[in-house]
Amino acid sequence: MEQQFSSAQLGMWAFLLTEIMFFGGMFGAYTVYRSMYPGAFQSTTHYMNVTLGMANTLVLIASSLTMALAVRSAQVDNQKMLRIMIVLTLFFGFVFLGIKGYEYHEKWVEHLIPGPHFEYNVPNYAHQAQILFFLYFAMTGTHALHMVIGAGLLTYLLIKSYKGSFSSHYYTPVEIIGLYWHFVDIVWIFLFPLLYLIGAHLHA
């Protein structure tokens, strides 16, 4: 059991390394374009809903806390608390996705989706601003996709926990899915300032 536990954990850490490189490609592209077109990128912060972004940040931090508590509950064999914490984590996950969806809708209404219908009322930045919005959707979209997968994994945990699969002797799935969830949260912690905050004060 000890062997299996550490294999699974090493496997998840290795997988997270892969994930870092996966997001790293986009962060790299972001950095390149930010330095190429600082003005255009700064102008877009005006269109980012910092309030909702901030709210989502808090929601995710809360979900990380509940996830950590879920692992703790499994460790101390508190089945009821385990289920409550998983449900809470799931709830925060859906709140995040809901807010994100609303933000996407806002962008849609404001014609900020890159493509033929893109409209941007700072005409000189109309071209390059699309690059930022493309990256915005690619990065937050990939992140949201990870959230959806995470929600699926949490649901799996919930079902398993109702079947009484976890105990203080065996909680590997809770632990490694927890690792994954924290990773996805951390990605957002990087995305939020990069996409919403940097340069925002210039327009305040």
Added chain:
Amino acid sequence: MGQFTLIPPSAATNAPAVDALYYFQSIVAVVMTAIIFLGILIFAAMYRKRSDDDKPPLIHGSIPLEITWSIIPFLVMLVMFFWGAKIYFDNGRAPANAMDVFIVGKQWMWKVQYPGGQREINELHVPVNVPVKLTLASEDVIHSFFLPAFRLKRDVVPGRYNTEWFIATKPGRYHIFCAEYCGTEHSGMVGWVTVMEPKEYENWLAGGGATGTMAEQGGRLFSQLGCSSCHLFTAGGRCPNLMNVFGNKQQMSDGSTVIADESYVRESILNPNAKIVYGYKPDIMPTFQGEVNEEQLLQLIAYIKSLSPHRAPAVPAAAGKSAPKVPKAPATGNAASVGSL
């Protein structure tokens, strides 16, 4: 099957330099390969199985040997590295007196423009023994302008200018290839560079039916596009006076300075807010992205270049039918406005 050679014709100063390095590398490669092949053959013959009971000695390895066969290849490699870097950097920056030729790649042809206004397609004519600088632009995808006889190649990337330069040494006709895969007729995107004696070259230039020099064509565009309504040749325009800008250091509003070269002018036309000249406001000039094509951009640049007559002449006297004309700008304000930039 045509004649075939192992070494393509050598028609520019760069070619013998690259060939010499290539010979050196080939010798190294042959010697190293021979050592390995011989080593294997000799060992295979000497130590072939004698009986099933052979008990070869246990040999763990040898640190001195490992160091030897790490260091020697490393040193040989360093020779190649410095030699190659030397040639590459020699080719890096065109001399100031190089003659300009502008090339636009487009699926699937090379459009060539000369400062004198002559144009041709898939043909490039250059004089022998004169440094020639090619400015490369693409209207669509990435191409690569490859001159095997000159041992030169440069990608032609949309959205930026790349340059290459050479001094041709031998009159003749040599291949131009597109070396970066660019779609259906990639292998048809080929042409010829003709190296001519200077006298012939002058005759050839004179024969072209050009409608004004590139700079004159650019000047017409400059007024057609309305640039001249803000870029006045006096102080006080909403946009900078472009007299004597090209080739000189410009002060930007963020405190930095840039040399106004082809890329800078190109950027300023397509992305005016990227760099704002000190003392001027952003958001005044609209972008001309999509309004002008690559050839017209090059003409505009040629025009702006011609507004800096004090630069070292980029065009040999023979190249243009007439020396690039300084446009009729009000005589006043020239000297004064330079200072205000």
Added chain:
Amino acid sequence: MSTAIETPRSTETLNYLNTKYGWKSWLFTTDHKRIAILYLISISFFFLLGGIFAMLVRLELATPAGDLFNSDTYNKLFTMHGIVMIFFFLIPSIPATLGNFLIPMMIGAKDLAFPRINLLSWYIYIVAGLIAVGTMAYGGVDTGWTFYPPFSSTYSRTYVVAAAIAVFVSGFSSILTGLNFIVTIHKMRAPGMTFDRLPLFVWAHYATSLIQLLGTPVVAITIALLGLERIFHVGIFDPAIGGDPILFQHLFWFYSHPAVYIMILPGMGVINEIVACFSRKRPFGYPFIAGSSIGIAVLGFLVWGHHMFVTGQSMYASLVFSLLSMAVAVPSAIKVFNWTATMYKGSIRFETPMLYAFGFIGLFTIGGLTGLFLATLATNVHLTDTYFVVAHFHYVMVGGMVLGYLGGLHFWWPKITGRMYPEFWGKLSALIVFVGFNFTFFPQFLAGYAGMPRRYHAYAPEYQVFNVMSTAGASVLGIGFTLPLIYLIWSLFYGPKAPANPWGAKGLEWETSSPPPTYNFDTPPVMNEEAYNYSGDDTGVHVG
């Protein structure tokens, strides 16, 4: 340690092939050995497919004019040859078949760490493969396997998105295989199997897995961004809105250059085992060979810029990339010299696998040395995007990896199938492959320096001599690759039964029966001696 039962067998002993029958026992297996067989069959299919594309390309190039196919068809042929061979043959070739089969046995484990993920990775590979084949059947793709924008994102009128999805999906198969190997090597080693006793084959796969884990996701996201750009008609590599198409090349080669080491390190691993076994010697300089694998993997991530010396990247960046690229020559040279030195004072046998190993060492040497021409700035400018590059990477990929793969397949064929292949035919085809290969690809070096650009449907007549030689060689090479296909399948039915250790090789995989039982070993093995203990317990001798 268990030894094979030498008594004549009246009935088949129970092994992984005959414990269960029926297609379900294969498609739902979690046995790494059966999954390796599944991979073996699928990559053989893709090798055949890619080989057919290659033959058609070579046929077209026999004459300078573009007379056999029109240019669009030709462009699709070389693109699909590249995509199939790289993503669906070379990358999975040795790791997913031999690696999958052997790593657990070599370290004395009964399976990989995550058997179900192993099966999943095969299914992902198959899904990706089906998408790829579907794309080709529907009309194909013509961007070149490198997918450079803006051609791929805007101008190509073929099924770029579908092909991109196939490559994207196949990446996950590769990632999962690498992840499985890393965890297995760390966690599943038998008692006594310390890292300094690990077979060099396993070391090579460890280095490979690191690249798969760290590199593949970057190309996956890059290809995904490219696909989005094509779907939405706008994106970050599009120069029309200020995007930089060269950024794509940076991201692409950040993976795809290390990926060529995914395609060669496992081959090197195979050669270590073969040379040691057929020389009856411990590999000369074991720690240096192991270390150089890791060295190549690490350096591999620092050299991608050498694909962009002529794109207009900063000259100083080019300078650094040139130096780092050349530095890869050092660990490569260490390997070649150590293989050669391993034969010193050995007892050398010339069975088929050893012939392939000789071929590998020779061809990899040429491939590596010609890499120096391309790492050198001035010669790169002339040679890049010419046939010189084509010849160089085929020397490494085919002369290296494919020969390593065939050598390994023959070496472990008795272990995998329990049958011996016909030695005469094995030697003959090894010889044919070697001769055919050199005839095919050596002229391409010459054509390249003479200035013939790659990916040309029609070419200038002065290059025809090289191309005729190349096409003639390709037909010989084709025969050389077809022969093993025939006699290996023949041997499954008519080959003599293989003993547990036909070559007298060292390594835990030879300690169990051929074919091995489902859980590899009847009793869990213990590694109680040094690796490659071919010399018995003699005291060590140092030379030099």
